[in-house]
Ligand code: SF4
């Protein structure tokens with residue numbers, strides 16, 4: 068991909084900020100490497116029902132894209148949670164077991180079915196993050212637990228190969244599996260120039276087909292309001308991305324409104340008042356304009372925004388009632404997958420007029 072001068076300037080800036088974030092990291096105490104970054108149970112939309120998610124965030128050495136020459140994606144600050152040195156197989160296994168054993172009783176005694184999400188803020192299939200041994204151990208444990216009906220792992224597309232998928236399928240015979248991929252947008256220019264993702268849409272399509280051949284589902288993340296787009300541009304980009312991905316037959320689309328993470332280019336723009344996270348109004352507009360009943364029969368639409376209703380996450384005017392009603396509406400839609408929820412009259416707040424004016428400029 069040819070880089071022009073402004074791109075090179077941006078790349079230098081991204082790398083500089085990333086380096087500063089990396090310098091601030093310190094090696095964690097050995098015991099800290101035996102527990103995951105975080106894990107929780109929460110209500111969630113399963114394929115055909117409302118159930119619960121069991122999410123485990125493993126701590127690894129970090130995402131290869133972020134650690135490499137590229138400097139990583141412009142909105143992603145996950146590298147701050149990673150450990151400087153390699154986290155070995157034994158540590159990863161202990162982390163997983165710690166979370167698993169802490170929740171197994173609760174899961175078994177719950178009436179709901181579960182979707183297990185094993186995330187590592189990088190690529191599950193990158194053996195520098197999760198070794199073969201750790202991967203196989205995780206599969207073995209998951210297969211034991213009947214209440215887990217769905218399994219989601221994340222990976223950059225360069226690590227998704229037929230071999231990895233066959234191994235996954237062979238080990239998790241009775242689960243619905245989805246590989247989550249950060250596509251962010253179907254627009255190559257926005258993805259690679261504004262988000263610095265280093266991925267072409269055509270390459271994603273190739274991987275999607277490999278997943279389909281292996282009978283494995285694909286979940287895609289879309290970024291709502293990448294840097295350098297105004298609110299209206301972000302709405303248009305997200306609508307066209309949803310339509311395109313539904314046409315391609317992905318199983319799930321999860322919309323991630325940008326939240327301001329530490330040590331990122333997006334944070335630096337935010338500090339200079341050159342970036343504002345998206346409004347809820349925009350997200351609802353995207354959902355209403357891009358979806359219908361028929362599309363929702365084949366594709367699950369999720370959105371569980373980090374930092375929702377705070378200054379650094381998706382928000383309207385930050386007035387309590389306004390934020391609460393918007394967040395409730397979003398949650399209700401995600402759980403029910405019912406478009407009627409979006410048509411219900413919203414809390415009438417004066418900020419809508421301000422939004423309509425601002426969306427063309429910011
Ligand atoms: S968004 Fe994903 S690919 Fe990009 S730097 Fe973060 S973890 Fe890596």
Ligand SMILES: [Zn+2]
Pocket residue numbers: 383384385386389390416417418419
């Ligand atoms: Zn408001």
